Amino acid sequence: MVHTEELNVEDAVEELDGGRRSSFAEFWAYFSTNRTATFALFVFLALVAVAIFAPLIAPHDPTQQNRDALLLPPFWEAGGSATYLLGTDPVGRDILSRLIFGARFSLFIGLVVVTLALLGGITLGLVAGFVGGRVDALIMRVMDVILAFPSLLLALVLVAILGPGLRNAMIAIALVLQPHFVRLTRASVIGEKTKDYVVAARVAGAGPLRLMTRTILPNCLSPLIVQATLSFSTAILDAAALGFLGMGAQPPTPEWGTMLAESREFILRAWWVVTLPGLAILITVLSINLVGDGLRDALDPRLKRS
Numbered sequence: 001m002v003h004t005e006e007l008n009v010e011d012a013v014e015e016l017d018g019g020r021r022s023s024f025a026e027f028w029a030y031f032s033t034n035r036t037a038t039f040a041l042f043v044f045l046a047l048v049a050v051a052i053f054a055p056l057i058a059p060h061d062p063t064q065q066n067r068d069a070l071l072l073p074p075f076w077e078a079g080g081s082a083t084y085l086l087g088t089d090p091v092g093r094d095i096l097s098r099l100i101f102g103a104r105f106s107l108f109i110g111l112v113v114v115t116l117a118l119l120g121g122i123t124l125g126l127v128a129g130f131v132g133g134r135v136d137a138l139i140m141r142v143m144d145v146i147l148a149f150p151s152l153l154l155a156l157v158l159v160a161i162l163g164p165g166l167r168n169a170m171i172a173i174a175l176v177l178q179p180h181f182v183r184l185t186r187a188s189v190i191g192e193k194t195k196d197y198v199v200a201a202r203v204a205g206a207g208p209l210r211l212m213t214r215t216i217l218p219n220c221l222s223p224l225i226v227q228a229t230l231s232f233s234t235a236i237l238d239a240a241a242l243g244f245l246g247m248g249a250q251p252p253t254p255e256w257g258t259m260l261a262e263s264r265e266f267i268l269r270a271w272w273v274v275t276l277p278g279l280a281i282l283i284t285v286l287s288i289n290l291v292g293d294g295l296r297d298a299l300d301p302r303l304k305r306s
Contacts (some may be wrong), residue, residue: 086276114232146178235298
């Protein structure tokens, strides 16, 4: 009898694992039909690998200055050197090494910002959508006030209040992005909380916290995943903008926006010091946005092909 029960448990576990594998296979089947998104995903994964292994890949210390190699052009131009493949900046630092370490900073910024915005937005959105009434009205009016300001301008004001720096810039951007997650979570909760499975769980004795976190929230994750992906690119772009304005990461941090700010006066003399960090921002943001579009198509049942 005990042996039979053990077999039943093992069968149930295997069935659950098989269901998860089939769900992922179905998701990948839809996602991979978008070849642009698939290519963008591999580009993004390559950027993640570069960020993780930056100390091993970078040929030089990103903060080391060489006074004998100021504003060297890339190796393919006259006067370039194979020692500095993409040239050097106005104080003789290797641009390739700074771009590689800049990927680490930019992806770290995006991860922290999205995590903060996602946690706060889901919490407030769950409470607003589930409780309703005055609590809902209060939370949503605060979110409306935040959305009434241009996002970059509001982030700039918050950083000016908190003080310049990478940490304060991430906090400011997370606060600016949070209303999007609050509104999306609230709308999903309102649509789900009256469905039969929620009513059945309530009748079975599930408390409000369990209903919100274990019953309703898992069915609201698809749009939140897409929004988190798109917000990831927005966070990188806003952080670069704040760095360019001198309110984000401070020199000599090899952050792409800060690299642009340090080199803008040399744009006519040395195109590479501005163009290469700008291209890094463009490629990163574009790849993440394309991945987000692919996730939207793969996770939204209305967009799936029959």
